[in-house]
Amino acid sequence: MIAGLLLALAASVAPVTAPSGTTPPPGAGDWKPAQVYSITVGTSHLADLTHTLGKPRQNTENPNLIMKGRTFYQYDVTWPVKGELWAFVEMPDKVVTELLLKSRGARMSDMVKAFGTDYSIERYRIHECEGGHKGMTLCQESRGPTMVFEYRSKGVVVFPEAKGTAGDVYFVAERLDLLNCDCGEGKLK
DSSP states (O other): OGGGGGGGOOOOOSOOOOOTTOBOOOOGGGOOOOEETTEETTTOBHHHHHHHHOSOSEEOOSTTTOBTTEEEEEEEEOSSSSEEEEEEEETTTTEEEEEEEEESSOBHHHHHHHHOSOOEEEEEEEEEEESSSOOEEEEEOTTOSEEEEEETTTTEEEEEOGGGBEEEEEEESSSOGGGSOOOTTSEEO
16 A cells, blocks of 8 residues: 555645544654765755765656656665665755655564654544645544554654554655645645
8 A cells, every 4th residue: 555655745735624533734843854874854965865875776867757856766775674765856956855665574663673662653544635646645633544653853754564564664854745634736535
């Protein structure tokens, strides 16, 4: 499920009213930028990424593959767990705006070892978007079926999966856009 969310990421355009029974997302002010591999998300540049991680395994520098002004660079990594690290780089300034770790067989206990216990567990519900470029968004709800571990002081968001495994791990400079209950120029269904 989370793998399909990668393409749903997009820059916020205009906020929409959250559906009844949802909690508006907390302000972006309580998030600190992630610092990973000597990269500070939101301020480091492509040159810093290349210097630290070397040549990417693949990238989308082809103009036909650039999505919403961002290019993607993929690296194989072993920290905090073995997996693929996807760097999202905003053009033309070449700023690293987000890192996505697609872990391979990692456990949630590995995430706690790497990032500590200073997290909050938040619950969300997927809402489809009508119109615009976003297909869906997640809205915070106290009884929502999607659980998310948020390390706000570290700029880390972890999506757990079944049986204690870790799914996607995002390193962000501010609240993950996907969790904003925002359909951009579209509206919630």
